[in-house]
Amino acid sequence: MQDVLIIGTGMAATALANTLADKARVTLIEKSRGFGGRMATRRREGFEFDHGAQFFTARSQAFQQFLTRPVEGACIAEWQPRLTTLEAGRAPYKREWFEPHFVAAPSMNSLCKESLKALEGNITIHLGCEVGPLEKIDSGDAPFRWRVFPKQTDDQREILGEFDWVLSTAPSAQTSTLFANTNFSHLTRLHDAKHLPCFSLMLGLNAPPKLNFDLATVKESSIALIVANASKPRRGATHSLLVHSDNRWALENFDADRAEIEQQLIDASCSLLELDAASIVHSDLHGWRYAKTEVPADEDFLLDEESQLAACGDWCLGGRIEDAFLSGQRLGLSLVKLLNS
Numbered sequence: 285m286q287d288v289l290i291i292g293t294g295m296a297a298t299a300l301a302n303t304l305a306d307k308a309r310v311t312l313i314e315k316s317r318g319f320g321g322r323m324a325t326r327r328r329e330g331f332e333f334d335h336g337a338q339f340f341t342a343r344s345q346a347f348q349q350f351l352t353r354p355v356e357g358a359c360i361a362e363w364q365p366r367l368t369t370l371e372a373g374r375a376p377y378k379r380e381w382f383e384p385h386f387v388a389a390p391s392m393n394s395l396c397k398e399s400l401k402a403l404e405g406n407i408t409i410h411l412g413c414e415v416g417p418l419e420k421i422d423s424g425d426a427p428f429r430w431r432v433f434p435k436q437t438d439d440q441r442e443i444l445g446e447f448d449w450v451l452s453t454a455p456s457a458q459t460s461t462l463f464a465n466t467n468f469s470h471l472t473r474l475h476d477a478k479h480l481p482c483f484s485l486m487l488g489l490n491a492p493p494k495l496n497f498d499l500a501t502v503k504e505s506s507i508a509l510i511v512a513n514a515s516k517p518r519r520g521a522t523h524s525l526l527v528h529s530d531n532r533w534a535l536e537n538f539d540a541d542r543a544e545i546e547q548q549l550i551d552a553s554c555s556l557l558e559l560d561a562a563s564i565v566h567s568d569l570h571g572w573r574y575a576k577t578e579v580p581a582d583e584d585f586l587l588d589e590e591s592q593l594a595a596c597g598d599w600c601l602g603g604r605i606e607d608a609f610l611s612g613q614r615l616g617l618s619l620v621k622l623l624n625s
């Protein structure tokens with residue numbers, strides 16, 4: 285069996301691992317301490333926030349099939365929030381969704397976490413370890429392998445492992461850094477795909493907010509979206525509000541002082557929701573540098589058979605959870621054919 289490294293534990297990595305688990309010796313390495321990538325959940329001071337993706341749709345048969353497989357400890361639930369649109373100078377107006385929207389329960393990260401944990405025994409997972417440089421080991425008398433080093437280490441001899449294949453599910457810009465010193469033939473395609481940033485403001489309140497919506501889309505503002513986290517199925521009854529900034533606003537302000545960004549978003553939220561600032565008992569900010577795909581690669585995945593490197597993720601096909609799944613699964617299926625040939 286060949287040794288395959290998957291970088292990441294988000295949806296693309298989960299789809300890849302599911303496809304490859306019994307076809308190769310699979311190792312996943314994730315730089316964060318938790319699973320899920322941008323399907324993220326944060327718990328602080330008794331409050332809980334899905335501070336990355338809020339929901340997903342499932343339009344393809346492949347994704348629908350994946351979601352119907354039982355996974356211990358996680359389930360998929362349809363979410364039917366009260367929807368509204370907020371716009372300065374206009375009365376709020378209601379919206380409707382015309383297809384089912386889903387969330388993972390009990391938290392957004394539980395789908396990847398429990399799906400990957402179910403494969404343990406077949407796969408190896410290392411969390412909290414950032415992959416750094418790759419070095420090609422080619423002695424000439426055996427097939428070459430990739431020696432993989434951690435990003436930050438003072439010890440030049442510390443290696444994470446040697447692999448026949450390295451598959452990155454990191455956003456395109458991060459994959460381009462990882463593969464920079466390799467002979468990966470699709471480096472320019474990695475540069476072509478572009479992301480926009482986003483800030484997530486997490487507010488914990490001392491009482492239920494008086495809202496006549498569960499999810500508000502906001503127009504012409506530094507804020508793009510507001511979600512009452514507890515309105516999702518199987519969440520705790522905490523008074524947690526999740527606020528996503530506008531992507532363009534985040535781009536203009538990404539390197540500004542984070543305390544100032546947090547205060548600006550708190551002020552904008554209080555003004556939009558007529559919220560008393562004194563009711564905010566917890567506040568936290570997360571900046572996503574690669575939140576939303578602005579320009580996709582328009583490929584299912586990028587695979588270079590000669591260098592035995594490949595990249596996949598939402599940015600290949602679009603910018604949504606289902607795109608990440610399809611990209612990961614399609615790369616996995618192609619690799620299975622190569623491993624069997």
Ligand SMILES: Cc1cc2nc3c(=O)[nH]c(=O)nc-3n(C[C@H](O)[C@H](O)[C@H](O)COP(=O)(O)OP(=O)(O)OC[C@H]3O[C@@H](n4cnc5c(N)ncnc54)[C@H](O)[C@@H]3O)c2cc1C
Pocket residue numbers: 291292293294295296297313314315316320321322323335336337338339340341413414415416453454455458462482484528572574575576596597598599603604605606608
């Ligand atoms: C604020 C926000 C809101 C969103 N809202 C929605 C929504 O409502 N609906 C929707 O469908 N989509 C939404 N999305 C997009 C959705 O989250 C993504 O499409 C999807 O989660 C991407 O999955 P992925 O596996 O391709 O990438 P990721 O989830 O980013 O996974 C890549 C993983 O690689 C890891 N990694 C990167 N570099 C390294 C390294 N060097 N070493 C080790 N690990 C590394 C990362 O830590 C990460 O876990 C949103 C995203 C954000 C940020």
